[in-house]
Amino acid sequence: MKNEIFEEYSREKEPTKYYKTYAWKTAIGLQKVDGLEPSEYLIKTAEQHIDGNISFDDAHKLITSYYKENKAKSERAEEADKVSVRIAQIISEKSFVFSPIEFITIHKRLFEGIYSHAGRIRDYNITKDEWVLDGDTVIYGNAINLRETLEYDFGVEKNFDYKGLSTEDVIKHVARFISNLWQIHIFGEGNTRTTAVFLIKYLSKLGFNVTNDIFAENSWYFRNALVRANYNNREMGVTETTYYVELFLRNLLLGEDNILSNREMHVAYKEPKEPATIVNDRENAIIEIIRANPSITLDEVAEKIGKSPRTVKTSVKSMQERGILERVGGKKNGNWVIKPC
Numbered sequence: 001m002k003n004e005i006f007e008e009y010s011r012e013k014e015p016t017k018y019y020k021t022y023a024w025k026t027a028i029g030l031q032k033v034d035g036l037e038p039s040e041y042l043i044k045t046a047e048q049h050i051d052g053n054i055s056f057d058d059a060h061k062l063i064t065s066y067y068k069e070n071k072a073k074s075e076r077a078e079e080a081d082k083v084s085v086r087i088a089q090i091i092s093e094k095s096f097v098f099s100p101i102e103f104i105t106i107h108k109r110l111f112e113g114i115y116s117h118a119g120r121i122r123d124y125n126i127t128k129d130e131w132v133l134d135g136d137t138v139i140y141g142n143a144i145n146l147r148e149t150l151e152y153d154f155g156v157e158k159n160f161d162y163k164g165l166s167t168e169d170v171i172k173h174v175a176r177f178i179s180n181l182w183q184i185h186i187f188g189e190g191n192t193r194t195t196a197v198f199l200i201k202y203l204s205k206l207g208f209n210v211t212n213d214i215f216a217e218n219s220w221y222f223r224n225a226l227v228r229a230n231y232n233n234r235e236m237g238v239t240e241t242t243y244y245v246e247l248f249l250r251n252l253l254l255g256e257d258n259i260l261s262n263r264e265m266h267v268a269y270k271e272p273k274e275p276a277t278i279v280n281d282r283e284n285a286i287i288e289i290i291r292a293n294p295s296i297t298l299d300e301v302a303e304k305i306g307k308s309p310r311t312v313k314t315s316v317k318s319m320q321e322r323g324i325l326e327r328v329g330g331k332k333n334g335n336w337v338i339k340p341c
Helices: 015-034 040-050 056-069 075-092 100-111 143-158 167-184 191-205 214-228 243-254 281-292 298-305 309-321
Strands: 325-328 335-338
Touching: 015 040, 015 075, 015 191, 015 214, 040 056, 040 075, 056 075, 075 100, 075 191, 100 143, 100 191, 143 167, 167 191, 167 214, 167 243, 191 214, 214 243, 281 298, 281 309, 281 335, 298 309, 309 325
Parallel strands: none
Antiparallel strands: 325 335
């Protein structure tokens, strides 16, 4: 989704318009989890709704008519448009019941007329090649006992007591619950979008304000984070972790600005080595003393920072090898030169 979509509405101070904008931006952004891009017609329809010129029912009718009259249009665009309207409407509704039936009903409402299995629990096992796993797959729930697994997880969560928990602990717990729910993957398709909508509704029920653009702008990150929360590969030294889901939730619920990087989630990602010019506290102290007196001896430096001459010489040698310091001239009459970083 282009950043400029709904830009003027995002600055809207009138609560109703602001909330409508949030719902539409989230709905449209969530299409990215399956690589879908809503049409310009959908954007214009959403703007009409935000302005109060049409209702959700009108939006549904307009989109349905549009694709009846334009049968040659892409089926993927049609799915993105229709599901976007439905997500925006569900997010805008105040009603919600925490139950497996609600979860299944959300899937049915989102994909009825699009998937033949809308609102149905899959009866076959699945694998999915994941970019973030370098082509490997998460082990999803077994088709034999999906309903029982779903009901068990809901039962455990329903009996969980949030009273007295810090927001940090709530985030950790919700991250694990939603990761487990996603991993069951009771639907053949549309699982992530359904899980995201359910999570938004559930967080609202828990008393959180989630009316920001985190889902709208980072939906693919959300999906990849759920993947990493349910993947183990001993050969690669990769273990399941809710760390990335927690980062997402911290931005969503606490307004933090953690970097949500898909690249850093990739199982083959290697932390870049620190640049050679990075210095520690001791080296920084040495540099500052030399900056003030380039002709100072290392024994004098050692005395000023309270370290042994040997320690100082080791640090200086390291900085010389890394191109941070250079000695110009002889030992007695030379000077230290601090290289620009």
